Amino acid sequence: MAxxxxxxxxxxxxxxxxxPKSVFDFVTVKDQETGKTVFFDQAVFGFGAKPESxxxxxKIHVFTTAGQRRLKETRKVVLQGxxxxxxxxxxxxxxxxENIWSLQELKELKGEDIKEQKIPYTVxxxxxxxxxxxxxxxxxxxxxxxxADVSDLFPNLEGNxxxxxxxxxxxxxxDLLKNTPKDIILSSEGYFKREFRPDSFSPLMKSxxxxxxxxxxxxxxxx
Ligand SMILES: Nc1nc2c(ncn2[C@@H]2O[C@H](COP(=O)(O)OP(=O)(O)O)[C@@H](O)[C@H]2O)c(=O)[nH]1
Ligand SMILES: [Mg+2]
Numbered sequence: 001m002a003x004x005x006x007x008x009x010x011x012x013x014x015x016x017x018x019x020p021k022s023v024f025d026f027v028t029v030k031d032q033e034t035g036k037t038v039f040f041d042q043a044v045f046g047f048g049a050k051p052e053s054x055x056x057x058x059k060i061h062v063f064t065t066a067g068q069r070r071l072k073e074t075r076k077v078v079l080q081g082x083x084x085x086x087x088x089x090x091x092x093x094x095x096x097x098e099n100i101w102s103l104q105e106l107k108e109l110k111g112e113d114i115k116e117q118k119i120p121y122t123v124x125x126x127x128x129x130x131x132x133x134x135x136x137x138x139x140x141x142x143x144x145x146x147x148a149d150v151s152d153l154f155p156n157l158e159g160n161x162x163x164x165x166x167x168x169x170x171x172x173x174x175d176l177l178k179n180t181p182k183d184i185i186l187s188s189e190g191y192f193k194r195e196f197r198p199d200s201f202s203p204l205m206k207s208x209x210x211x212x213x214x215x216x217x218x219x220x221x222x223x
Contacts, residue, residue: 001098003127005064006166007124007126007166008041009166011204017192018191018194018197022045025043027042029041039066039074040074042061043062046058046059047212063078083120084120086121086122087103087123088126089123089124089136089144090136091128091130091135093134093136100144107149120214122160122210122214123161124204124207125163129167163203164200168200169204173201176196
């Protein structure tokens with residue numbers, strides 16, 4: 001419940017507005033009653049647009065894991081063959097133990113690979129809209145990772161943490177679309193102009209763009 005589905009949906013919405021051709025696929029499978037992800041969400045995004053063409057240098061497949069404890073086997077499958085990880089942390093202090101539990105399960109399922117293959121990662125600390133005093137902020141992430149005993153898997157933690165709020169991003173975009181004339185925010189081709197992207201989207205987009213950059217750097221330096 002940290003906001004994984006929300007995060008990947010917000011990224012998809014922004015990419016669809018700015019550059020619809022960069023969204024190749026987007027599927028989220030939710031339980032009708034609880035709204036929880038029952039299998040996983042999948043998105044395929046294009047990165048590195050080739051100039052003067054509709055093509056991209058890379059297609060990035062993004063999967064989210066299903067959160068419920070009984071779906072461990074599903075998570076195991078989703079984690080197979082990954083090139084990078086975006087760890088979405090729930091900033092709600094009430095969910096501190098849930099965060100610990102998730103990080104420890106990740107260590108159990110994937111710890112060896114993360115260490116040996118130095119799998120690139122970013123951390124997105126979501127729900128920063130929560131009031132001060134009730135949330136995990138940027139500088140408490142190290143404490144969380146130490147408490148979960150996973151700090152050995154994630155070196156240079158400080159430089160890989162992004163904090164934000166999907167809820168805020170969604171509200172800001174909604175306001176903008178409602179209150180600004182379309183001919184101002186859209187280009188002549190009908191695309192959303194990048195300069196109007198609300199600041200609240202930055203940490204979400206960066207947690208994704210940064211992982212892609214890290215992965216590409218790693219893959220190219222080893223080949
Ligand atoms: N306050 C707050 N709640 C959020 C935010 N993002 C998601 N949520 C809520 O957290 C719950 C779980 O979100 P979801 O994306 O389904 O989480 P997932 O289980 O990690 O996929 C939902 O009730 C969302 O409304 C946020 O930025 N702020
Ligand atoms: Mg989900």
